[in-house]
Amino acid sequence: MxxxxxxxxxxxxxxxxxxxxxxxxxxxxxxxxxxxxxxxxxxxxxxxxxxxxxxxxxxxxxxxxxxxxxxxxxxxxxxxxxxxxxxxxxxxxxxxxxxxxxxxxxxxxxxxxxxxxxxxxxxxxxxxxxxxxxxxxxxxxxxxxxxxxxxxxxxxxxxxxxxxxxxxxxxxxxxxxxxxxxxxxxxxxxxxxxxxxxxxxxxxxxxxxxxxxxxxxxxxxxxxxxxxxxxxxxxxxxxxxxxxDDILTVADAIADLNDSGYRRVSNLSEFAKEMREGADWEPAGDAASKRRNKGLPNHTLRKHAEHIKDRFRLYQFFRDQGVHNKTIAIPKNEDLTTGGKRQLLHEALKDAKYPAKAPDGKILAHSVEELIELVLSLGTKKHSQRPLSWTSPSPTVVSLPDDYVHPDIPRTMTVREMARFQSFPDNFEFRAKETTGSLRRRVEVPQYTQVGNAVxxxxxxxxxxxxxxxxxxxxxxxxxxxx
Missing domain, CATH: 3.40.50.150 (Vaccinia Virus protein VP39)
Structure with missing residues (x-):
């Protein structure tokens, strides 16, 4: 043909x-x-x-x-x-x-x-x-x-x-x-x-x-x-x-990226190399090298308050210690007394290793009692957020930017990191604003939604x-x- x-x-x-x-x-x-x-x-x-x-x-x-x-x-x-x-x-x-x-x-x-x-x-x-x-x-x-x-x-x-x-x-x-x-x-x-x-x-x-x-x-x-x-x-x-064993992981996808963009790594995964080089595709009317020279597009970090970062660190610590993510919601359970909440938290956290240390090195607590106090102060009903694991594929990419937390860094994922999970090469540039408010989601399709909706x-x-x-x-x- x-x-x-x-x-x-x-x-x-x-x-x-x-x-x-x-x-x-x-x-x-x-x-x-x-x-x-x-x-x-x-x-x-x-x-x-x-x-x-x-x-x-x-x-x-x-x-x-x-x-x-x-x-x-x-x-x-x-x-x-x-x-x-x-x-x-x-x-x-x-x-x-x-x-x-x-x-x-x-x-x-x-x-x-x-x-x-x-x-x-x-x-x-x-x-x-x-x-x-x-x-x-x-x-x-x-x-x-x-x-x-x-x-x-x-x-x-x-x-x-x-x-x-x-x-x-x-x-x-x-x-x-x-x-x-x-x-x-x-x-x-x-x-x-x-x-x-x-x-x-x-x-x-x-x-x-x-x-x-x-x-x-x-x-x-x-x-x-x-x-x-x-x-x-x-x-x-x-x-x-x-x-x-051939299925690619979060590490294959984004381990070569840091907060600033590309990270120098000696053992670049084949997938990351392909994403960096454009996956045998060039954007229309624009040489791939020209776009690469502008740096890594769509890798803008979301801004989080310090207590939100600590909550992300808790999620990461829970993941590494085998503690269920829903533990973060115990403080918001209106059917429990304060004593009941403490008892449930103690049961959930007693086997964790102390001091409780987040992947970025921050010490969260030195004892189970101290960690219980931290969880009580950071408790939220929103337990759908979860940190990704380096050794597994990403879960299904969705259109909201705050559902997934970086495996090691206390922040949510950038548009580019989500695009990597979808297998968009780095020279594919997303346009319009990054995200939008709840009411405008009915009519607007910002970058995170574009990525989440894509094949x-x-x-x-x-x-x-x-x-x-x-x-x-x-x-x-x-x-x-x-x-």
Missing amino acids: PGKLTYVDLFAGCGGLSLGLEQAGFALELAVEKSDMAAETFFHNFIEPISDQKEWKSFSAPSTPVEEQAKKGVVVKQLSDVLDCKPLLQDLKSREIDLVAGGPPCQGFSLAGRRNPEDIRNKLPWEFLEFVEAVSPKAVIIENVSGMSQDFKKHNQESPFDQLRQALIQTGVGYQVQPVHLNAMHFGAPQHRPRVMLLGLRQDVADATGFKFSDKTWRSEFAKLGSVEFSQKPEIAPILTHFG PPKMARAVGLSIRSALELAAITEGRRAS
């Missing part, structure tokens, strides 16, 4: 899925993202560097026509606005797009949704399918959170994921669809992040490949552990690269390579038939 394959990214966010697809040899035709904050990051990395904020605000404004934005490659609007632009859809169809990919919010999806326009939760998946029907790409990727694949057993309903699979099969000329449940850590990202995807090939393409498809969901761990339902990996499913590029690359192989095989088969 000559040249690069083409793709469209719907609900593109900051571009994690696009980055992986480009690393797999795909070339962008169009991205659609309604948030001007996430779209700014996408545009800056994939289209051209943004040097004039006023120009970007003008380009991304609601008044700028869909077709004008599409000429640049990024439409900063709702997908429905693209669907209303029939000339653009006709143009995309004429280009014979290879792949349409994206992650429409699907938690409330049902096949009955098209008959119920009142159900807003159904709107976006149906719009995604309407775009697929209009453009008729050779392949489709739909990505979503793993919980979407759970059956609604209480209501005797199929899961939204399976209903979406059935709908894609019937979309346009028809698609053969393989559901998969993938974990990013199996594809080289240092993060435990399970996700579900629907991988579809247009019926004629599927016929040309000879691939077999199943309505059962293939899971990435099946490649090593086996499965009763699958005697072998479905041909369209991505190839697993990491398992068991890990490493996982996207593996899926992209699998789709690419299928399309190249189909092209070879069709070429033989034609000759």
Whole structure:
């Protein structure tokens, strides 16, 4: 198949899925993202560097026509606005797009949704399918959170994921669809992040490949552990690269970073080296070396009061001593007397080693009694915060900056550290403000949210390579038939 394959990214966010697809040899035709904050990051990395904020605000404004934005490659609007632009859809169809990919919010999806326009939760998946029907790409990727694949057993309903699979099969000329449940850590990202995807090939393409498809969901761990339902990996499913002892850890991801940026280390992990060098990807219109010379982007430290730092040190000490994180909430338990709280704390902390020392060297307490007093003074109901462990992959990166604490330093993680867990290379620069307040979270998509919402590029690359192989095989088969 000559040249690069083409793709469209719907609900593109900051571009994690696009980055992986480009690393797999795909070339962008169009991205659609309604948030001007996430779209700014996408545009800056994939289209051209943004040097004039006023120009970007003008380009991304609601008044700028869909077709004008599409000429640049990024439409900063709702997908429905693209669907209303029939000339653009006709143009995309004429280009014979290879792949349409994206992650429409699907938690409330049902096949009955098209008959119920009142159900807003159904709107976006149906719009995604309407775009697929209009453009008729050779392949489709739909990505979503793993919980979407759970059956609604209480209501005797199929899961939204399976209903979406059935709908894609019937979309346009028809698609053969393989559901998969993938974990990013199996594809080289240092993060435990399970996700579900629907991988579809247009019926004629599927016929040309000879691939077999199943309505059962293939899971990435099946490649090593086996499965009763699958005697072998479905041909369209991505190839697993990491398992068991090969799974990357927090240390692989960020041990080469300190508060100032890059740390000089003699034993740089292969992953850290790849992130520093750009992971075989360069931002659009900007030499990788030029961006590297500016230092490490998006590595701004969050500011914490001293008592918050001490609480972080307590979390780290609890982790190292095997003390449950919920111990920090005992002082806030309104059902306990002061004596009851002290008794519970004594039981939880009596086997810890003293003096109680945090990883940064600060002595927290010299005895269990002294540590109990410290916990009583720092107690909080917010026990979801947890320090990361150097020797394990990161837990699923989320959109809030304060859920995870650095393994050794009493602070939360920077945007860059979170991006490393997702497998974004260091030359990928996040734009807009770093974080936002609770009410504005409904409408704003700052840097931490952009990172947390993204598809890990490493996982996207593996899926992209699998789709690419299928399309190249189909092209070879069709070429033989034609000759």
